[in-house]
Amino acid sequence: MADSEFIPADAKANELSRRSDPARNLAVVVYILQGLSFFLGGITGLVGVIINYVKQDDVRGTWVESHFRWQIRTFWIGLLWTVIGVVTTFLIIGWFILLGIAIWLIYRIVKGALALNDGKAPI
Numbered sequence: 001m002a003d004s005e006f007i008p009a010d011a012k013a014n015e016l017s018r019r020s021d022p023a024r025n026l027a028v029v030v031y032i033l034q035g036l037s038f039f040l041g042g043i044t045g046l047v048g049v050i051i052n053y054v055k056q057d058d059v060r061g062t063w064v065e066s067h068f069r070w071q072i073r074t075f076w077i078g079l080l081w082t083v084i085g086v087v088t089t090f091l092i093i094g095w096f097i098l099l100g101i102a103i104w105l106i107y108r109i110v111k112g113a114l115a116l117n118d119g120k121a122p123i
Contacts, residue, residue, distance in 0.1 A: 021062075021064065023058065023059045023062055023064040024064055024116065026051065026055055026059075026064075027064050027068065027071070027116055028113070028116065029048075029051070030048040030051055030052060030068075030071050031048075031071070031109055031112060031113040031116065033045060033047055033048035033051075034048050034071065034074065034075070034105075034109050035109050038102070038106075042079075042082075045075055045078070045079075046075075048071065048075065049071065049072055049075040049076075052068045052071050052072050052075075053072070055068070056068055063119065063121070064116075066121040066122060066123070067112060067115070067116050067121070067122055070108070070112050070122040071112065074105065074108040074109070074112070078101060078104070078105045078108075081097060081100075081101040081104075082098065082101055084097055085097035085101060086098070
C-alpha cells in the first residue's frame with residue numbers, strides 16, 4: 001500500500017531548520033510590528049523598517065532577504081500614500097486613498113507572512 005503523501009526525512013529536517021532560523025524569526029517580528037502599526041499610529045512600522053535596515057547585511061544571500069525587501073517596500077510605499085491621503089483629506093479623494101492604502105497594507109502584510117510561513121519568497 002503506497003502512502004500518498006510521502007515526505008522525505010531530510011525535507012522535514014530542512015523545514016525545522018528554516019523555522020528556527022534567527023533571520024526568519026526577525027522577519028516574523030517585523031510583520032507583527034507592521035500589523036500593530038495600524039493600532040499604534042505607525043510607530044511600530046517605523047521600528048520594523050529600522051530593524052530591516054540594520055539587519056539587511058546579515059540576511060543578504062539567504063532566503064529571508066526577499067522578505068526584508070518586501071517589508072521595506074511595504075513601509076515606504078505605505079508611508080508615501082498615507083501622507084498623500086492625509087494631505088488630501090480635505091478633498092474627498094483623500095479618504096478613499098487612505099482606505100485603499102489600508103487595504104493594500106493589510107494584503108502585503110498577510111501575503112508576506114503567509115509566504116514566510118511556507119518558506120517561500122513573497123512574490
